[in-house]
Amino acid sequence: MATSKIIYNGDLRTTSVHLKSGKEIITDAPTDNQGKGEAFSPTDLLATSLGNCMLTIIGIAAKSHGFNIDGTTAEITKVMAENPRRVGEIHVGLQFPANNYTDKEKAIIEKSAKTCPVAYSLHPDIKQEVTFSY
Template identity: 75%
Template sequence: MATSKITYNGGLRTSSVHERSGNEIITDAPVDNKGKGEAFSPTDLLATSLGNCMLTIVGIAAAEHGFSIEGTTCEITKIMAENPRRVSEIIATFQFPDQNYSEKDKKIIERSALTCPVYYSLHPDIQKTITFNY
């Protein structure tokens, strides 16, 4: 089964449907690349996927080790480069709720975050700047 089906809607906008669930994501070209910037751009999704994946993997590890990360947020900043136009850096800043995490919990969090599949899938030339705030 396919993962998704993408339709070009015109005006530099696409819609992607997740085949299993039917959920839909809209993308627009960014304003700095002839678009309206009214939705995530494809490169926004690339960068955002890193934070989503890291939180998911940390959530799995936290559950396995008996603590919670519920309420944790991750702010993503995407830095673009030119010639060729590409993502050059993704900055991920995690803010954990006041849970009095032990040093062991923090090591589990940080090690698991840095082993997510998206982190490993990104080209090594993309700088990944990760900050964990407890």
């Protein structure tokens, strides 16, 4: 079964529908590439997916090891490169809630983040910079 269906709405905007849930995501081209920048761009979603994946995989690991990461946030910075135009770097800043994580839990968190499926799926030329703030 297909995962999603995408409709081109015109004026550099698309609507993606997650077929199982019916949830929608709108994208716009960024202002530096002829768009309105009124929504995530496709490359914004690529970069944001890395943070989403990291939090999900850390959450699975935390659950299976008996600790909690509820309230953790990820701030994403996408850095574009040229010739050809592409994502050159993704910076992920993970901020954990006030909690006294053990050294073992921190090791689990950091390994989980760096081994998420999106991290492994990105081209090796895309620099992934991840910081952990506990």
